[in-house]
Amino acid sequence: MRENGTSLRQNGAGPRQNGAGARQKSARSAPQCRGARCGYSIPGIWLLSGRRPGAGAGAPGSAVTPVTPVTTVAPPGVGLVGLYWTLAGPVQVKTGREWSLFDFQDRCEEAARAGFRGIGLWHADLEHVLVTRTLGEMKQILAGNGLEYLELEFLTDWFIDSGDGRRRAADARRRLLLEASGVLDAHHIKVGNLTGTPCAAGKITEEFAGLCAEAAQHTAAKIVYEFMPFDANVRSVAQALAVVAGAGADNGGIAIDTWHLGKLRIPPGDLGQIPPRFLSWIELSDGQVADMPDLSDETLNHRRLPGEGELGVDRYVAAGQDLGYEGPWGVEVLSAELRNLPMGEMYRRAYQATAAQFRPGPATPAGCGASTREGA
Numbered sequence: 001m002r003e004n005g006t007s008l009r010q011n012g013a014g015p016r017q018n019g020a021g022a023r024q025k026s027a028r029s030a031p032q033c034r035g036a037r038c039g040y041s042i043p044g045i046w047l048l049s050g051r052r053p054g055a056g057a058g059a060p061g062s063a064v065t066p067v068t069p070v071t072t073v074a075p076p077g078v079g080l081v082g083l084y085w086t087l088a089g090p091v092q093v094k095t096g097r098e099w100s101l102f103d104f105q106d107r108c109e110e111a112a113r114a115g116f117r118g119i120g121l122w123h124a125d126l127e128h129v130l131v132t133r134t135l136g137e138m139k140q141i142l143a144g145n146g147l148e149y150l151e152l153e154f155l156t157d158w159f160i161d162s163g164d165g166r167r168r169a170a171d172a173r174r175r176l177l178l179e180a181s182g183v184l185d186a187h188h189i190k191v192g193n194l195t196g197t198p199c200a201a202g203k204i205t206e207e208f209a210g211l212c213a214e215a216a217q218h219t220a221a222k223i224v225y226e227f228m229p230f231d232a233n234v235r236s237v238a239q240a241l242a243v244v245a246g247a248g249a250d251n252g253g254i255a256i257d258t259w260h261l262g263k264l265r266i267p268p269g270d271l272g273q274i275p276p277r278f279l280s281w282i283e284l285s286d287g288q289v290a291d292m293p294d295l296s297d298e299t300l301n302h303r304r305l306p307g308e309g310e311l312g313v314d315r316y317v318a319a320g321q322d323l324g325y326e327g328p329w330g331v332e333v334l335s336a337e338l339r340n341l342p343m344g345e346m347y348r349r350a351y352q353a354t355a356a357q358f359r360p361g362p363a364t365p366a367g368c369g370a371s372t373r374e375g376a
Contacts, residue, residue: 073115074355079328081149081187082111083120083283086333086350090340093300099128102343104138108145114347115355118149118187118328123173126152126180135183142184149328151281152177152221153190159199159207166195174211181219187328188222188281189215190255193231204233205246212249224255224281229263229295237266237273244278253280256320257332259287259303262311263295268319276324283330284354286311301336305353314357329354 088100111119157170177189212223227234234240240254286309292298306313331354
């Protein structure tokens with residue numbers, strides 16, 4: 001496939017071999033990949049509205065306050081996926097460089113070492129990695145480290161009218177993610193409405209159906225709709241279900257993020273509204289219940305590791321398990337403090353804190369409120 005005269009590099013030699021001595025966890029010398037250089041336009045993203053109307057203010061707390069984990073290993077059958085913003089390191093979310101300074105192979109190796117069974121990639125980072133590696137090489141690196149799950153994100157503006165410039169940019173990103181998903185055997189592609197663009201419910205449902213139909217021609221990955229406080233159209237379980245069920249696509253589903261559910265005041269019990277066939281993806285992060293004065297800043301920089309906040313992440317986990325969710329679980333913690341830790345510590349803490357939310361015994365009843373775990 002070509003876009004602006006440039007093709008995605010899919011094949012090539014196997015993954016690069018390590019040289020003598022330990023490789024540094026640092027940026028490659030390759031230049032930043034931007035826009036037409038990679039064959040894809042990169043639209044503006046994360047135009048968040050700041051504080052939600054009527055939201056209360058809360059005092060900022062430490063994003064990753066150390067706790068003694070209940071367990072450091074996920075129970076058998078539970079696969080944890082370290083998502084992009086959790087493992088990317090010191091990126092500039094929304095404000096600048098969003099691709100990781102950590103080499104792709106280093107990330108894969110460190111994620112596997114920490115216990116993760118998959119990772120996530122943000123579209124800008126994917127473009128940057130493709131400056132120096134082919135999709136074929138990336139696939140070999142993932143497989144060589146036993147990483148069986150991959151998330152690709154994020155597609156927004158996919159429902160805007162085709163004549164709009166934002167839609168043209170979204171279509172370029174769409175092609176990138178679909179082709180990469182087909183080569184890399186992604187578990188899912190995450191879509192939503194990051195920019196908060198208003199749109200009629202029927203139009204969103206129709207466009208989601210079309211997106212799923214196109215995706216099915218390229219990849220076995222699910223197309224998962226992530227609803228969030230910044231979405232002008234879909235802000236509840238019922239609204240998300242109306243879009244996904246209305247589209248009627250076998251490869252379409254709902255993505256659940258415990259941070260967004262907590263901020264939308266959606267209790268774990270409400271997940272029971274989702275038929276199991278539409279519960280396609282669950283990702284975990286924690287935080288405080290009360291909103292900070294700047295909700296955008298809180299979302300991008302002040303989330304907490306699962307179990308280290310007030311959202312009762314273990315109850316959401318129990319609710320998902322009670323519904324029969326058997327897929328992998330993502331870990332998405334956007335935290336300024338976390339992303340500036342040493343790489344190994346960052347990955348270990350993210351894995352261990354999340355693994356502690358899973359109990360090998362009977363699931364905790366899905367209630368509302370903070371965790372009842374001792375010390376939470």
